[in-house]
Amino acid sequence: MSLSAAFNSLKSSNLISWKPTGKLQQTLAGCIELAGKTLHTGKVSKVKVWPGFAGEGRYFEFQSKLIPASIDFARESPLCTTLCKDGYKIRTVEHLLSALEAKGVDNCIIQIQSLDSEDSEVEVPIFDGSASAWIEAIEQVGRKVALDRCGNNAEKLAPYLNEPLHVLRNDSFIVGLPSSEVRITCGIDFPKVPAIGCQWFSSSFLDDSYEKHIASSRTFCIYEEVEHMRGAGLIKGGSLDNAIVCSVTKGWLNPPLRFHDEPCRHKVLDLIGDLSLFAQYGSQGFPVAHVVSFKGGHSLNADFIRRLSGINV
Structure with a gap:
């Protein structure tokens, strides 16, 4: 499929308009190689x-199977x-994809790959529970303009939200509001x-903002669970070592926290990774909108992307 044909087939609905970002699509300037223990299986x-x-x-x-980082899968x-x-x-996949999108x-x-060559299931390493390892690796190898298989570059497009959109599950929700820039508010x-309580965090989607305020926030859990x-x-x-x-x-069993509201910031990290699954053909995945999430999670994030795609959930 040619690039022009690919862009013409971008998933769309009356909710989304694809617009140029004024930037060329990027890729890595070299190869990143990392290994580590995984969170849920405990394997390497x-x-x-x-x-x-x-x-x-x-x-x-x-x-030897190719699986696109897409909401379709x-x-x-x-x-x-x-x-x-x-x-x-x-x-x-959310922490790695969050870093790549940001x-x-x-x-x-x-x-x-896992150490067991017969596995049909594998998990991305957790490292310290944040996206810091991926950010550091990306910075180390650097980025460059991506070229297609014919040696041509391609303009990067972004999905702009045209009208308000929301998804609900019990007392959890995600709302998208039209905006001229990406903004994220999470509660x-x-x-x-009591040590966690109610927290709110808001941020723009600028490169340095992600690195300074979001990337190093770690996954968290409740000890009694x-x-x-x-x-x-x-x-x-x-x-x-890989969660707070x-x-x-x-209260907190392994302080100090990196931020007083680190759990909430980690939810933003996850949200960016999950919404990156809306990306297609090298476009931006996270919509240009003000996205407000309250008590959200991976399933609700996926519902939101499907609604962006015009799929009823």
């Missing part, structure tokens, strides 16, 4: 992120975002966990 996996061609976007390669899974195709699954790495090939509420989650086959690789843990009665 290895990731190589290679430069990609303009107009081809971001996609994973696992067991997102499946509901507890406590993470999972991509599935032809019986193969890649779990916990740093403008529009096209890349993400090769991932969480844990009334039974750990046994139940492990009984459900989750967070087998979780520890005080809060007790209902004792």
Whole structure:
């Protein structure tokens, strides 16, 4: 498919208008290679992120299968975002995708493998529970203008929200409001966990803002829920080294926090990663809008993207 044909086939609805950003699509200037323990399975996996061609976007390669980082392949899974195709699954993609979207790495090939060559399921490493390792790796190799397979560059487009949009699940919601720039406002509420309580955080989507205020925020959990989650086959690789843990009665078990509202900022990190799944053909995934999320999560984020695509949920 040519680039012009690809852009003509961008997913759209009356809610979205695709407009030029004034920038050329980017990719990595070299290969990133990182390995580490995973959060939910506790296994070790290895990731190589290679430069990609303009107009081809971001996609994973696992067991010789290609799985685009697209909402078309997102499946509901507890406590993470999972991509599935032809019986193969890649779990916990949100932190890596968040870093790639924020740093403008529009096209890349993400090769991932586990130590067991027979696995049909693999998970992205958790590192310290934030996106810092990915940001540092991207900065180290740098970025360059992406060229297509014929040697041509391509303009980067962005999806502008034309009218208000919302999705609801019980007392959780995400609202998108038309705006001339990307802005994110996020709220969480844990009334039974006083050390967390109700928090709000708001930020623009500028490169330096993400690095300074969002990327280093770590995933968090409630100590009293750990046994139940492990009984459900989750967070087998979780520890005080890759998450901040809060007790209902004792507060934070592994301080200090990097920000007083670190849990809320981490929800913004996740939201950016999940909404990057709206990206197509090297375009921007996160919509140009003011996105307001309250008590959101991966499933609600996916519902929001599907609504952007004109799919009723």
